[in-house]
Amino acid sequence: MFCPKCGTTNEENARFCGKCGAPLAPGVIPSQQSVPQGQIPNYLVPAILTTICCCMPFGIVAIIYAAQVNGKAAAGDYNGAMEFSKNAKLWSWIAFGIGLVFSILYAVFMFFGFISQRSMGGMDF
Ligand SMILES: [Zn+2]
Numbered sequence: 001m002f003c004p005k006c007g008t009t010n011e012e013n014a015r016f017c018g019k020c021g022a023p024l025a026p027g028v029i030p031s032q033q034s035v036p037q038g039q040i041p042n043y044l045v046p047a048i049l050t051t052i053c054c055c056m057p058f059g060i061v062a063i064i065y066a067a068q069v070n071g072k073a074a075a076g077d078y079n080g081a082m083e084f085s086k087n088a089k090l091w092s093w094i095a096f097g098i099g100l101v102f103s104i105l106y107a108v109f110m111f112f113g114f115i116s117q118r119s120m121g122g123m124d125f
Contacts, residue, residue, distance in 0.1 A: 040081045042069035043088035050095040058098060062091035 001010050001024055003017035010018050017024055044066040051059025066088035072081035 046092045058095035
């Protein structure tokens, strides 16, 4: 087994390099796969905010994705964590967009309802 640090050939079952002392066994070497905490945004806060303020069903989809980002990252599944992070962000925006559209439509309907009520009042007069 070659030492990844200095290139010295060691015994196959050696756990440490005989020359430089670097760890050789796969279990000893710190895993490069682990994702540092906080590296991948989980979008949990915007997901919760959009659920409360905007659009419940799509916001919940965003929360479901957001809640699993940290777990995936902790398990070393970088691609999976990124995927769930993207989905959480996407569904947060979808929920926000739909919530915004419905808010505008509601405001428009209220506005025209107000106008028609006024015009009907004018007819009575
Ligand atoms: Zn070495």
